[in-house]
Amino acid sequence: MxxxxxxxxxxxxxxxxxxxxxxxxxxPIREISRQLNISFHFLTKILQRxxxxxxxNSYRGPNGGVRLAKTPDExxxxxxxxxxxxxxxxxxxxxxxxxxxxxxxCPLHQSWSQSRDIIxxxxxxxxxxxMSQEIQKGNLRISGMENWFTRKDD
Amino acid sequence: MxxxxxxxxxxxxxxxxxxxxxxxxxxPIREISRQLNISFHFLTKILQRxxxxxxxNSYRGPNGGVRLAKTPDExxxxxxxxxxxxxxxxxxxxxxxxxxxxxxxCPLHQSWSQSRDIIxxxxxxxxxxxMSQEIQKGNLRISGMENWFTRKDD
DNA sequence: TATAATTCAGACTCTTTTATCTTTAATTTA
DNA sequence: TAAATTAAAGATAAAAGAGTCTGAATTATA
Numbered sequence: 001m002x003x004x005x006x007x008x009x010x011x012x013x014x015x016x017x018x019x020x021x022x023x024x025x026x027x028p029i030r031e032i033s034r035q036l037n038i039s040f041h042f043l044t045k046i047l048q049r050x051x052x053x054x055x056x057n058s059y060r061g062p063n064g065g066v067r068l069a070k071t072p073d074e075x076x077x078x079x080x081x082x083x084x085x086x087x088x089x090x091x092x093x094x095x096x097x098x099x100x101x102x103x104x105x106c107p108l109h110q111s112w113s114q115s116r117d118i119i120x121x122x123x124x125x126x127x128x129x130x131m132s133q134e135i136q137k138g139n140l141r142i143s144g145m146e147n148w149f150t151r152k153d154d
Numbered sequence: 155m156x157x158x159x160x161x162x163x164x165x166x167x168x169x170x171x172x173x174x175x176x177x178x179x180x181x182p183i184r185e186i187s188r189q190l191n192i193s194f195h196f197l198t199k200i201l202q203r204x205x206x207x208x209x210x211n212s213y214r215g216p217n218g219g220v221r222l223a224k225t226p227d228e229x230x231x232x233x234x235x236x237x238x239x240x241x242x243x244x245x246x247x248x249x250x251x252x253x254x255x256x257x258x259x260c261p262l263h264q265s266w267s268q269s270r271d272i273i274x275x276x277x278x279x280x281x282x283x284x285m286s287q288e289i290q291k292g293n294l295r296i297s298g299m300e301n302w303f304t305r306k307d308d
Numbered sequence: 309t310a311t312a313a314t315t316c317a318g319a320c321t322c323t324t325t326t327a328t329c330t331t332t333a334a335t336t337t338a
Numbered sequence: 339t340a341a342a343t344t345a346a347a348g349a350t351a352a353a354a355g356a357g358t359c360t361g362a363a364t365t366a367t368a
Binding site: 001002003005008011012015077088089094095096097099100104105106107108109111112114115118119122123126131134135139140141142143 | 155157169253254261269280285288
């Protein structure tokens, strides 16, 4: 698992909000929760963290919810991943060796650096604008089979 | 964290055993534990799993310990990783979507597949023979600064 | 045979992650 | 102003991962 659950939920929710059409300002968390089949309270916490990182804005009361804090092309997947998982995924040695580096590499250092750079690059270059376009066209999917059913809880 | 702690400890211990010189048959777990600064009991469990997966052989009593069950060139890092972390790391969608695949990809599907293939390839092509060679030559390091000190526990 | 060295096996604890539940605060609308 | 809707905040619980502890089984050696 490269990304935590928190992080994948956050990515999905943000993509969901970004690909909403209509003049509506804020999307209620409960609606996101139902559509993506994610626990409402858990999702609330995740979105709170995204608002403190200035990726989302939130608003309370009727017609409240969350919305993107910037234009979609200004938010990369990397921004969201770093806000929720930090950058401990991307820095440091695969084997967890403290002294691992270019001068004294661990056995996996070279191949891992190469893979990691590709991953980082794709996370940075993917932003909400180009992704939500693909989602709206139906070329990409945000939710799986699980939302044929509705959540029982919350 | 791509690999669990269990897995990185297992990799290090196996590399340590593979790069031992001398005519000695079995390497005591306690010695591995001390050299790599890994909790003895925890390491014991990990190595037990590697013996059940036929990567290590073990022997009890004085002069006992563990040794490789095959020749070093027959054991790849991938073997060890799969034995300890399974292949849940390598299969499935980064975002955890059940229906994600070539026909209905999630937003990260393409870039993740590419990165993942590189990682898998480097894990499969790296075996204990070529790595322990590098370790013995001093080009690669298996342990960090932490083993300048000895463990207090166990 | 007694003792020491070693892995094996299981229960147990601690920490982090994931998830749920309850209450409070803000906001709109009737 | 009262009621309904919504996010915020905090307490709690459940599950998994990481690590510890104790005792039993096996083996070599004195």
